[in-house]
Amino acid sequence: MEPVMMKLRIIIMLYVTSSLDIQSLSHAQTVSEEVLGVNKWDMMLPPYMDESGNNLKQERQVNWKSFKYMISIKINSSRVMVQDRLRTLLQGNLFPFSVSQNVIVTKMNLSTTPPLKLFKYTTDIKINASREGVIEQFRDLMRKQKFPMCVKKGMNISSANITTVCLSNSSKTECKCENRYTWPSEQCSKHGVCGHSQNGTCGCISSLPTEGVFCRPPPAPLKSFKYTIDIKINASNEAVIEHLRALIRGQKFPICVKKGMKISSANITTAPLKSFKYTIDIKINASKEAVIEHLRAFIRGQKFPMCVKKGIKISSANITTVCLSNSSKTECKCENRYSWPSEQCSKHGVCGHSQNGTCGCIASLPTEGAFCRPPPAPQKLFKYTIDIKINASKEAVIEHLRALIHGQKFPMCVKKGIKISSANITTVCLSNSSKTECKCENRYTWPSEQCSKHGVCGHSQNCTCECISSLPTEGAFCRPPPAPLKSFKYSIDIKINASNEAVIEHLRALIRGQKFPICVKKGMKISSANITTVLALQ
Structure with a gap:
């Protein structure tokens, strides 16, 4: 809040005697006592009235002079509370009231004056001088000169x-x-x-401006604002976080984004x-099966999931093993597709079915x-096709290999976890002094680029x-036959x-003379065509 000047105006009446014989007056004696420091502020009566209220001024009017003073007190306060308190204080007093026997305050007033506005002017003064020494002297x-320098009041x-x-x-200029x-x-x-x-x-x-311009003051320094920006990145792969760490470590800071904007630092928090x-x-030990x-x-x-506390959840719960025992036998059975491992099955004996070395019940x-x-979690299945090249000097080796593959189940x-689903001889290359032939087997074929x-x-x-x-040098082999295309049949x-009925006869002759199927385009054929209905109108 801006400071407000308050002016307290006090009007005081002062009564003094005009007689030289001060010692003979009781009220003068009181003034002397005030000067000597004796406190007489408890006397609330004016000096021209006695305790009975009689006006003594008429009797001794010639001996008294009355002086009236107006006193202004300036108070600077920036708080409204101070102003309100002073107003309350003045409103609670009864006027006139006596300060001492000869001094009376007739009234007090409070007035507020707002602070003066401050105006700032920049004045350019042009000085013409024929000698440079004038500039140096200036x-x-x-x-x-010491600043600020007072020109006049205000x-x-x-x-x-x-x-x-x-x-x-x-x-030059x-x-x-x-x-x-x-x-x-x-x-410029x-x-x-x-x-x-x-x-x-x-x-x-390099020349004198004619329009009366002068050099300008340096621009005020720009304020610098610093912001901290949090960026949230969702990534399902931890490698993204590592890549971001490496990127920040390798970056030189500050980074200029645009004029007046820089990134001073970046951190993963x-x-x-x-x-x-x-x-x-x-x-859990229980004496009754009903508990289970x-x-x-x-x-x-x-x-499920069931929250235990912040950050801890139970994702699932299962009863895995139930062991029941009586006087004649003991059985420990697995539940919810759980099973005993092979070493427990062989050690304690199996009391139920077993599969792949595991069992669902043991006897102790x-x-x-x-x-x-x-x-166990289901394993992912991967399928590989492996080409094996065999060099043999005798054709009998190839025949032996054919027989081995035909006899294999x-x-x-x-x-x-590893199985061979099938094996085929795809390519057989035979070469002699006169010719070389590379033949495909088991419906395999050479692609068009190898044929040409x-x-x-x-x-x-x-x-x-x-x-x-000829023998391919780039290690190519015959390729498997393409998967058969699905065939769709439409009746249109x-x-x-x-x-003219002659048109119908001409169409009959055309269909009879056509050979089917007719290829329309690759993958599309007309298998047959028939005239089904003829309507003749008289």
Whole structure:
């Protein structure tokens, strides 16, 4: 809040005697006591009244003079509370009231005066001088002057600077700026630059401006604002985070985004929390089988995931193993597709079905705290086609290999998790002194580019062939036959309007003479055509 000046105006009546014999007056004696420091402010009666209220002024009027004073007290306060409190204080007093026996305050008033507005002017003064020494003398005068300098009441000169000095002789004219002032860009381009320039401004021009312009003050420094921006990045792959870390580490800061805007630094503050998954086995001893049934019902009715506390959830719960024992036997059965591993099955004996070395029930209680294990996750299936090249000097080796493949049952297990689903001889190349032939077997064919490159030595179909006349050097083999295309059959009815019966006869002859199927385009054929209905109108 702006400070407000308050003026407290007090009107005081002062009564003094005109007699020289001061000691003979009781009220004068009181004044002397006031001067000596004796406090008599408890006397509330005017000096011309006695305790009975009788007016003594008429009796001794010649001995009293009355003086009236108006006293103004200036109070500066920036808080409204101070002003309100002073108003309340004045309103609570009864006027007139006596300060001492001879001094009475008749009334008090409070008035507020707003602060004066401050106006700031910049005045350019042009000085013509025939000697440079005048400029030096003026510089020295300003250096010695103390600012602010009071011109008159309410007017101060806060500072003074020499901004522009123009020196001219017969050969050249230069107008230079001083005290960090500069010429604007339009003056630099108009009059020519005679010194250094920066950001479109210059400190010296080569001619005298005629329009009365002067060097301008340096621009106020721009305020710098600093912002911290949080950017949230969602990434399903941790490699993205690592790539971002490497990018930030390799970046040089600050980075200029555009003029006046820079990125001073960048940091990764929060990385996604890693998720840890635990499997906890809980062993429950119960004397009644009904407890197990109650637990089954409880788990079936529970919705998962179940939040335990912030950051911890139970994703699922299962009863895996139930061991029941009586006087005659003990059985430990697995539930929910869990199974006993092979070592537990062989150690404790199997009391149910077994598969792939695992079992669902063992005949004794494991003492080492083992439980049934969850079913293994299904493995991903990958299919590979492997070409094997065999060099043989005898054709009998090829025949032996054909017989071996024909007699093999597929799929053939190589090791756990690896099977050979099928095996075929695709390409057989035979070469002698006169010729070389590379033939395809088992409906495999050479692609068109191999047929045209090496020459065909057998029949060809649809640009493919089964035999080429030289050995491919790039390691190519015959390719498997393409998968058969699906065939779609459509019946299309065509209506023909004809005014002459001869048109119908001509169409019959055309269909009878046509050979079917007719190829319309690749992959499209007309298998047959028939006239089904003829309507003749009389």
